[in-house]
Amino acid sequence: MKMCGKKGVALFKRILEALQKRYFTVWFLALIVLILVPNSYMHETPTQFAFSFAILVCHFWLFWTPKSLWTPLRTECVTLLIGLVTIIKALAGGSETIGLLFPLVIFVGVRMEEKRALIYATGLGLIGLLLLIKDHSFFSPHLVPFALTFIGCYVGAKGYRVQFDAYEQNQLHLEQLQKAHAQLKEAHNELQEAAVHTMQVAVLEERTRIARDLHDQLGHSLTSLIVQLHALQFMLKNGPSDAQEAVRNMLYVAKHSLEDIRGSVHTLASDQSSLGLAPLRAFLSQTEKNTGLRCKLVADDPELGLTQTISIAFYRILQEAVTNTLRHSEAGQLDVIVTQDDTHCYMCIRDDGKLTPGETIAPGFGLSSMKERVTELNGSLSYTAVEPHGFEIKVVIPYQDIA
Structure with missing residues (x-):
């Protein structure tokens, strides 16, 4: 029993939230029902009244259905179908049904684009006037009130459409600004971290x-x-x-x-306190943000403890390697792999640039400075083209020879 009670309360809350989101729809349809239903009930047979009520239910469905489901083609088809049913009902059951064109023209004004909406509204209005002339006369006093009410419904619907579109646009801009602010904040934090x-x-x-x-x-x-x-x-x-x-x-x-x-x-x-991978990770993150080059850092241990000397060497070598990649290789991806054992630290830098095996590699100032830096630490540096294309640099630096 308690479970059923909780489900009932939850269902009631969902219905209440849906009604709050569609406050305008509920208010408008309630007004239409109060205007049209008593008139139809008093002047129509039970069968005709049931038919009119069914058309009202269709109108309720039109306005209750979310905007996202209304494609232009679907909107026009449904408008034509309900309009045709309403006209047939008016021809068969009298002029009381003509009032059902009011909610339909409001739907047209709210859901259709401006040019198509004007065409459909004009057509429905002319048909409504012709039906009134058929049931009464060309000089019927009902013509002017009908025309003014019809025009008012359409203009009001278009005004609501403009206001709602402006609201949605403002919400979209607000979301974009919030997203941009979050991205800027994240970039600022990363930039600060990289600067540190x-x-x-x-x-x-x-x-x-x-x-x-x-x-x-x-x-x-x-x-x-x-x-x-x-x-x-x-x-x-x-x-x-x-x-x-x-x-x-x-x-x-x-x-x-x-x-x-x-x-x-x-x-x-020889202060060998650990800097770890933080400088490398921050540099690659900033590079990816600023250049679009996808960067990935892989390590045996996310908290790999590199000494300051090795961290500095790896950092400067990685800087030079990234610079060369951006200038010459036309790569889209750069992978950095850092490992260590009991005696050595290893770093492998690989991109997917245009260099292919067999092409001549002319070492420039960048590669020479990298090799010189590694040699000072009694390490070794090698480089080669990789299959199917790309460039790879391997760095090995020993622990015990660093003073």
Whole structure:
């Protein structure tokens, strides 16, 4: 019983929602029924009244059916059919049925395009006038009220159609604006993420460069100073004791300074905390958004932990590879595969460009700079054309040789 009660309440709610969505239709049809039904009931036989009521039900169905189901051909066929039935009923049962042309012309005004609607409305109006003249006379007082009411129904229907179309257009524009806003927001977030990762990579590269410069310049200078202090210590072997003590102190300070510099440089340059795949993923996502090149990143582990040094190298190599793909290959798809084992990290970049096996590959500045970057890390880089067409770059970088 409870289940039946719940189903009944749900059904009532659905009916109520449908009535609310078709408020204008319900109000209009109720008005038509109140105007036409009493008149037909008083002046027609039960059979004629049943026929008139059936036509009213057809009109109700016309307005209740969703707009999306009314194709131009279907609208015209149904209008002709109901109009023909109404005219036959008027010819057989008197002029009371002529009032059923009012809801039909409203349907024509609401559902048909402007030119076709005007043709059908004019035809229905003329037929209605002829039926009135047939049942009464050419000078019947019913002609003018009928004509004015008929024209009013048509003009009102067209006005409603214009207003409804404008409302639908505004709703469509609003949906498009909301969709565009969501896309812009998503693109903005991705751009921010890509910018953060790019800045992070740039900072790490700059830090590595500073560490290398400190090691090469300051370390070399301190080493030279220590060598010279050793020589001075030997030269002052038989000299004053205070001079020998001063040299020993300077030598001690220089050695410890060199050790501190080396420790700082090693910490600065070999911070192996993980950047992972985030920079690569952000760069590919931004590339796909901005260029239309479909990009896909595949990894053994979505949270693959690449060291900063390898992440930077892979990021710069991928940047150069994507640039070459966009400039030269006319590719539509680019796949990046990143894997690792106990000793090495691997990256494979493959596109579906126009290059075919057997064609000569002339390494330009981009490939040369990629190879140079990998060589600095004691790794290897190879490239080749793939079947049936496309270009592939393979990068291998060892873990243990990265300082």
